[in-house]
Amino acid sequence: MRDFLGKIVTAIAAVLAAMLLIFLLMSVVPGDPASTLLGPQASPEFVRQYIQQMGLDQPVHVRLIRFFENLLTGNLGTDVVSGRPVWDIIVEAVPNTMLLAVSSMALACIIGIPLGVFGVMTKSPTIDAVITSLSIVFVSMPSFIVGIALLVIFSSWLNWLPVLGASADASLLDKFRAMILPTTALAIGWIGIIGRLVRSSMLEALSQNYVRTARAYGLRKSLVFYKYALRNAIIPTITVVGMGFARLIGGAVLVEVLFARQGLGTVIYDALISRNFSVLQGSIFVVVVLFVFINFITEYVFRIADPRFSKDAA
Amino acid sequence: MGPKLSRRHFVGGAAALSALAPLGIVPAFSQEHQSFIARVDRDVENLDPAFRTSLTDSNVIRVVYQRLIDYNVGAYGWQLDAAEAIEQKSDLEITFRLKQGIMFTGGYGEMTADDVKFSLERFAFPDAEGRVSSYRQDWADLKEVVVHDKYSGSIIFERPAPNIWQSALPHASGAIVSRKAVEKFGAQFGRNPVGSGRYEVVSFSAQDGVVLKRNPLFLDTPGEFESFTVRFISNVKTAQLAVEAGEIDFTQVPLTTVPELERSGRVAVSVIPTQKFIWLGLNTESPKLADIKVRQAIRAAVNIDEVLLGAYQGKAPRLNTLLPAGLAGHWAEAPVYTQDLQQAQALLAEANVSGPLKVKLTVLNEPVFNTIALIVQAQLAAAGIEVEIDQREGGSFWSAGKDESGENMELYITSFNTSVAPVANTRWFLPNQIGDWNWSRWNSPEFEELYDSISVDFDIDSRSAKLIEMQRLMDESAAFIWLTSDVVAYAHQTWLVPMILPNGVDCQYAYFRRA
Numbered sequence: 169m170r171d172f173l174g175k176i177v178t179a180i181a182a183v184l185a186a187m188l189l190i191f192l193l194m195s196v197v198p199g200d201p202a203s204t205l206l207g208p209q210a211s212p213e214f215v216r217q218y219i220q221q222m223g224l225d226q227p228v229h230v231r232l233i234r235f236f237e238n239l240l241t242g243n244l245g246t247d248v249v250s251g252r253p254v255w256d257i258i259v260e261a262v263p264n265t266m267l268l269a270v271s272s273m274a275l276a277c278i279i280g281i282p283l284g285v286f287g288v289m290t291k292s293p294t295i296d297a298v299i300t301s302l303s304i305v306f307v308s309m310p311s312f313i314v315g316i317a318l319l320v321i322f323s324s325w326l327n328w329l330p331v332l333g334a335s336a337d338a339s340l341l342d343k344f345r346a347m348i349l350p351t352t353a354l355a356i357g358w359i360g361i362i363g364r365l366v367r368s369s370m371l372e373a374l375s376q377n378y379v380r381t382a383r384a385y386g387l388r389k390s391l392v393f394y395k396y397a398l399r400n401a402i403i404p405t406i407t408v409v410g411m412g413f414a415r416l417i418g419g420a421v422l423v424e425v426l427f428a429r430q431g432l433g434t435v436i437y438d439a440l441i442s443r444n445f446s447v448l449q450g451s452i453f454v455v456v457v458l459f460v461f462i463n464f465i466t467e468y469v470f471r472i473a474d475p476r477f478s479k480d481a482a
Numbered sequence: 483m484g485p486k487l488s489r490r491h492f493v494g495g496a497a498a499l500s501a502l503a504p505l506g507i508v509p510a511f512s513q514e515h516q517s518f519i520a521r522v523d524r525d526v527e528n529l530d531p532a533f534r535t536s537l538t539d540s541n542v543i544r545v546v547y548q549r550l551i552d553y554n555v556g557a558y559g560w561q562l563d564a565a566e567a568i569e570q571k572s573d574l575e576i577t578f579r580l581k582q583g584i585m586f587t588g589g590y591g592e593m594t595a596d597d598v599k600f601s602l603e604r605f606a607f608p609d610a611e612g613r614v615s616s617y618r619q620d621w622a623d624l625k626e627v628v629v630h631d632k633y634s635g636s637i638i639f640e641r642p643a644p645n646i647w648q649s650a651l652p653h654a655s656g657a658i659v660s661r662k663a664v665e666k667f668g669a670q671f672g673r674n675p676v677g678s679g680r681y682e683v684v685s686f687s688a689q690d691g692v693v694l695k696r697n698p699l700f701l702d703t704p705g706e707f708e709s710f711t712v713r714f715i716s717n718v719k720t721a722q723l724a725v726e727a728g729e730i731d732f733t734q735v736p737l738t739t740v741p742e743l744e745r746s747g748r749v750a751v752s753v754i755p756t757q758k759f760i761w762l763g764l765n766t767e768s769p770k771l772a773d774i775k776v777r778q779a780i781r782a783a784v785n786i787d788e789v790l791l792g793a794y795q796g797k798a799p800r801l802n803t804l805l806p807a808g809l810a811g812h813w814a815e816a817p818v819y820t821q822d823l824q825q826a827q828a829l830l831a832e833a834n835v836s837g838p839l840k841v842k843l844t845v846l847n848e849p850v851f852n853t854i855a856l857i858v859q860a861q862l863a864a865a866g867i868e869v870e871i872d873q874r875e876g877g878s879f880w881s882a883g884k885d886e887s888g889e890n891m892e893l894y895i896t897s898f899n900t901s902v903a904p905v906a907n908t909r910w911f912l913p914n915q916i917g918d919w920n921w922s923r924w925n926s927p928e929f930e931e932l933y934d935s936i937s938v939d940f941d942i943d944s945r946s947a948k949l950i951e952m953q954r955l956m957d958e959s960a961a962f963i964w965l966t967s968d969v970v971a972y973a974h975q976t977w978l979v980p981m982i983l984p985n986g987v988d989c990q991y992a993y994f995r996r997a
Binding site: 197198201217249250251252257264316319320323331332336426429430434435441443 | 525528614669673687714720721726727730876877878881
């Protein structure tokens with residue numbers, strides 16, 4: 169229980185520190201938000217009003233305190249441009265981003281884990297080398313570039329899949345089809361990471377004494393491989409997947425922009441480009457909270473998966 | 483000889499088709515193209531005319547709300563819209579009479595002169611919540627709107643405002659809202675627009691954009707399409723692929739993609755001149771550029787035709803003065819400068835510039851501006867002027883010429899959209915704009931006097947003459963090297979005929995039609 173409370177305090181401190189950093193960065197970022205967002209047509213009175221509404225006439229610490237004061241009442245502020253509560257904008261966007269992140273990580277695991285295992289199981293050094301090279305290629309390809317290539321091939325040339333995200337009232341099938349390319353674009357890099365990680369963890373596990381002992385006892389090869397070696401080799405993968413899931417939310421920014429999907433990434437990107445600070449600080453707060461929360465959950469899943477860790481902690 | 487279609491065959495065919503209709507089995511041609519999707523590169527944010535944020539908002543606003551007068555289709559002249567009659571009664575008064583029976587959508591009743599009063603006055607004065615309109619400038623001279631009876635009234639000005647007829651009345655700043663609806667929704671009115679235009683907003687979401695359907699209550703000729711959608715896609719490559727795939731029907735595309743799109747033959751491409759003004763500016767207060775001979779030397783060293791060839795593949799028309807052709811007051815006889823490196827070097831020598839002159843050129847980090855900057859850098863190098871290019875993203879670029887940072891500006895390349903009211907385009911160069919949008923920090927009291935005089939002048943010829951004189955003063959200053967009035971490329975489905983005002987960027991969605 170004490171450990172749990174300690175983790176909660178650490179998580180809150182992490183969120184506070186991250187927001188402090190964000191506010192500091194926003195205060196030093198060059199550019200006048202009113203000019204960027206409103207252009208030359210804005211009257212000086214409107215610019216003043218806008219700056220005031222955004223709270224940009226206040227020092228950073230006052231803005232930060234106000235932000236957290238509002239947060240305690242469940243208020244993430246109001247977008248001064250559209251007049252909408254920032255919370256509404258985020259609530260509309262988060263499900264799209266979560267869906268993209270979950271489907272991408274699922275796809276990365278479905279392909280990456282067997283890829284890593286197959287690389288170890290195969291007797292052919294050529295196949296192993298091909299898989300290893302493929303993993304490196306996947307890791308080194310930016311999702312934005314992969315996305316453009318997928319769009320050109322599957323949407324423009326072959327006309328098999330749609331370019332844009334499906335509309336809210338589209339059929340389930342259309343929504344599924346619209347998910348395929350962005351999911352693949354975002355998953356590709358993680359397929360390589362997971363594949364390489366599983367391969368190296370498997371090789372390490374297979375060299376352990378308990379595996380040698382199991383073999384010496386004459387246990388079936390597949391049993392040794394999947395029950396003993398893979399089960400242990402998968403533990404570091406859980407941590408990486410957990411951490412990676414949080415990072416995927418960040419990685420989704422460019423993919424969402426490319427595929428015109430209205431998610432958290434698009435909201436942050438547009439707010440950053442237009443210097444819409446009220447939306448920016450609210451959406452970054454949500455991302456930070458999600459990041460901390462997912463890491464928190466990952467740690468507990470890791471403890472369940474690896475009993476040694478729980479015992480050590482106890 | 484081909485088969486003949488007799489009246490009997492035609493009637494029989496029509497009967498068979500009508501029998502299939504209840505089953506939902508009807509030929510595609512009867513249902514095709516009842517709607518279209520237009521892509522925008524900036525999200526629709528606020529459909530409250532007084533608090534709109536961008537050109538994208540304005541284009542939708544002009545579809546949703548009526549104004550007393552509207553622009554002609556594809557032209558800057560005007561036609562009656564909500565007004566049955568409208569007249570400039572005196573320099574300080576415009577009288578109007580509304581058509582009877584104009585109904586606001588959503589059950590907000592009939593449009594009255596009081597709605598006109600409410601709509602226009604909320605631009606000029608803070609609203610009940612103390613909010614100031616972002617477009618207050620458009621109605622800066624408004625004194626009040628006097629209501630005579632249910633349908634008629636007078637717009638009264640503090641001082642003559644001839645520009646109102648071009649820039650405010652037919653534009654989004656002339657949109658008539660329902661007082662009842664605004665008072666009900668308050669700051670949320672921008673997401674719950676209530677108008678009386680050809681189309682009404684049925685949904686407004688981040689993923690699907692703004693969906694509009696034909697307004698059944700609209701009194702005049704209805705919109706051609708049952709519905710249309712304005713959808714935000716920030717990435718232009720995505721938009722290009724989407725229009726080729728038929729997922730959207732209309733989008734702006736970069737000029738560089740035109741040959742590729744034309745080759746593919748999958749969509750129609752229109753390249754149209756705009757009325758933007760893009761120029762290379764020189765800060766007259768910079769110690770390096772304060773001497774007019776240095777500015778003239780830079781102007782002599784630039785080869786504008788070469789710039790246009792490199793940056794626009796020669797498709798953009800050259801601009802020799804502030805106001806592009808097509809706008810009243812365009813200075814057709816403006817000097818056309820050609821590159822003269824010897825003259826440039828001689829002028830530098832006259833200005834006692836010893837050693838190479840080093841200047842910084844600030845540009846927006848967009849491909850076309852970067853290309854212009856690189857070409858200008860090479861051209862000036864030939865005259866012995868070293869240019870350091872300072873590329874900036876939008877946020878920092880648009881504030882680079884302001885306040886104290888503007889004092890350090892040397893050369894810059896920028897672009898402004900043109901207002902339909904010619905004099906409105908000159909206001910950015912007034913002395914009171916120094917530190918704001920007058921990045922050349924050019925201070926000409928004579929220019930300011932002409933501006934003040936033209937702003938209250940109703941005589942078209944006199945206004946044009948003054949505008950030309952203002953442009954002559956700008957030319958004399960050598961603080962502005964005009965480059966181009968720009969071109970814009972649109973890709974659209976072959977069955978769609980888009981309508982765009984002469985500035986090339988104000989889309990008239992209400993008048994989009996099938997080919």
